[in-house]
Amino acid sequence: MIQSEVSILRRVKHPNIVLLIEEMDTRSELYLVMELVKGGDLFDAITSSNKYTERDASCMLFNLASAIKYLHSLNIVHRDIKPENLLVYEHQDGSKSLKLGDFGLATVVNGPLYAVCGTPTYVAPEIIAETGYGLKVDIWAAGIITYILLCGFPPFRSSGEDQEALFEQILKGELDFPAPFWDNISASAKALISGMLQVVVEQRYTAVHVIDHPWVNGDGLSEREHQLPVAGKIKQHFNYGPKISNTTAGVSVITATPLDKKEHVFRRRCHQDVKHAPNFPHSTNPIVPPAGFTPKSEDGSLSSAHTVRSPTSPL
Incomplete structure (x- = not known):
């Protein structure tokens, strides 16, 4: 399992993925410098x-x-997005990105996968x-996260502890x-989440659909900066508190330090990679990509030399 992880880490280089800097293999342990x-x-x-506003959540997504999108262009599925x-990466200019x-x-997807794995809250129905x-199990997990970002608790x-x-x-x-948790959330956000959480895999959005969606690229966002009271819900539902460092078998792990409390966490930046998609129907019902909409191909990988931020992103 560790060798598979390292093999993939050697391949991936993207500004929104933690980079493998170096690896050191001994007789008993494998050290990864991240x-x-x-x-x-x-x-x-x-x-x-x-x-914390809906606009911040959009930028995180x-x-x-x-x-x-980058991983899927390499036929790599993450399977544990949570x-x-x-x-949170802090840039020298004070901006932040995920x-x-x-x-x-x-793992690399060469055909249907059958291993049951992942984290229960974020695992896809298939x-x-x-x-x-x-690949689309990652989109489902991202949809669950987006839902949580906007209300503080998962949809399912x-x-x-009744997992069944x-x-x-x-x-x-x-x-x-x-x-009342969703009363002040835009119809565009609800439509996007509905597209990401389709049980029928063929009807579920791809990463390209997500990036091209108006709520993500900024076209579908309200100018209103309504504060979202989700922090308390997250703490309540996820029993969220200080983390304890841990060690994975054979891999030395150093936990990240807490985020500095600042006047604002996220700032909006411009990015040339985002393409504008046709208008998506603003419905809270499950939806599929609009007829005639052909997104750009999944092979649009990005160089790690560029920082990825949305055109309306505070990150």
């Missing part, structure tokens, strides 16, 4: 922020979708059903945007 990302994880960014694996890490479950799956949940009940909900895929 890029230093000391801004904490995604939940740190939200819970320590004095101001842009960073994540950029990383997924907030704990999204780290970097995807932990490639322990990542993994649970064991019918074979591919069960009481206590959780899996039944995921398999049904009955998406809801309950009041």
